[in-house]
Amino acid sequence: MKPATQKISVIVGAQWGDEGKGKITDFFAGEADYVVRFQGGNNAGHTVIVNDETFKLHLVPSGVLYSKPVSVIGNGVVVDPKVLLAEIAGLQKRGVNPNLLVSDRAHVIMPYHIDMDVAITEHQGKLAAGSTKRGIAPVYADKMYRHGIRMIDLLEPEIFHEKLEKSYLFNKNVAEKALGGKISLSLESIYNDYLGYGNQLNKYIADTSKILYDAKKDGKSILFEGAQGISLDVDHVIYPHTTSSNTAAGNIAAGCGVSFTKIDKIIGAAKAYVTRVGISPFPSEIEGESAKSLRDKGNEYGTTTGRPRRVGWLDLVQLRQAVRVNGLTDIALIKLDVLNNFKELPICIAYDVNGKTIAEMPASLSDYRNAKPIYKILPGWNDFNIKNESDFSSLPKNILKYINFIEEEVDCPITIVSVGPQRHQTVLK
Secondary structure, eight states: OOOOOOSEEEEEESSSSOSSHHHHHHHHHTTOSEEEEOSBOTTOOEEEEETTEEEEESSSOGGGGSSSSEEEEOTTBEEOHHHHHHHHHHHHHTTOOOOEEEETTOEEOOHHHHHHHHHHHHHHGGGOOOOOSSSHHHHHHHHHHTOOOBGGGGGOHHHHHHHHHHHHHHHHHIIIIISOOOOOSOHHHHHHHHHHHHHHHGGGEEOHHHHHHHHHHTTOOEEEEOOSOGGGOTTTSSTTSSOSSOOSGGGHHHHHSOOOSOOSEEEEEEESSEEEOSSSOOTTBOOHHHHHHHHHHTTOBOTTTOOBOEEEOOBHHHHHHHHHHHTOSEEEEEOGGGGTTOSEEEEEEEEEETTEEEOSOOSOHHHHHTEEEEEEEEEOOOOOOOSOTTOGGGSOHHHHHHHHHHHHHHTOOEEEEEOSSBTTOEEEO
């Protein structure tokens, strides 16, 4: 029996994304009144497995698979309407009718943003972030330039055309004249297509800030779902190898339009090892047979891109920062079953940077490029079957040692453990 969901709860990624947040959100979402995405776009992907059926979600919050909660895409999310409509249609085809709201203030990814993404990535070279080329960085940039398009604009043809002219010409000039890229579609074809998308999405578009504010006043249960992870936050990690939004839990107010002064739980999802999709230094990265085993057993291929993920041993330098910046109250440790049959399990406890020991994430890109992992070796474990998923203490002895060591090092309790991909394969402390 799961405990009742807290009134205001947050689930964020404590690594580079792809930690299994979707499963943890899905596990608790059935008891929530609202499940809210507050940042990112369809560069993120959450995989949820229910009764051997796999759902891959990109924009719609993971709680959509339950009938009770309202799924909310907040204003901090950037929305590709074509992708959103395809995701809704795919869910409906499988018998899920999304109970969905989209903020009228959410910014819209346009086709020229995707063209710009390609041109910018080529320009950045080795300083690129390993973009998914979904247009995320350019749409956030347009938002800050103040010539972006918002969901509400798609419902107002004259305003939409007025804004589109400015945004389109700006991006076309930068892409083609400065970066040598190419904008593939005409302004008028985009205008006509996106008015059509707006008409189809009209019934979902709403002032979600007011709706969530009223829900808060009424004592409703709200569960926030972050996209990506803290190690992709645009401010706090190894810049410029980041995403284009703030992934930290503190971004909730900006990303949904309501200030929550009391949050009951902030849960950081972390794999029992580490994965990374994209370009950047990766101190605890491993290669060879161990890497292949982790990748294959954990099915470590990007939900959005299908790209093979880079893999490494658990990095506590990274996890310490996740605890501090997010204010984590709990850690959900995911995919412990993937570590079965490793005789020994290294855990990175600090970095050696040119002979100096560093236990916290550096701001210096040079230091991070030169960081070598300092490992603590813990004993591994063999295959196991969890007989009593309500009894945390029934976990094998060496798994409990692994958990206890992490808790002591990062000063945050691990209260949720995932021992398999299914919703029910979750053990609570």
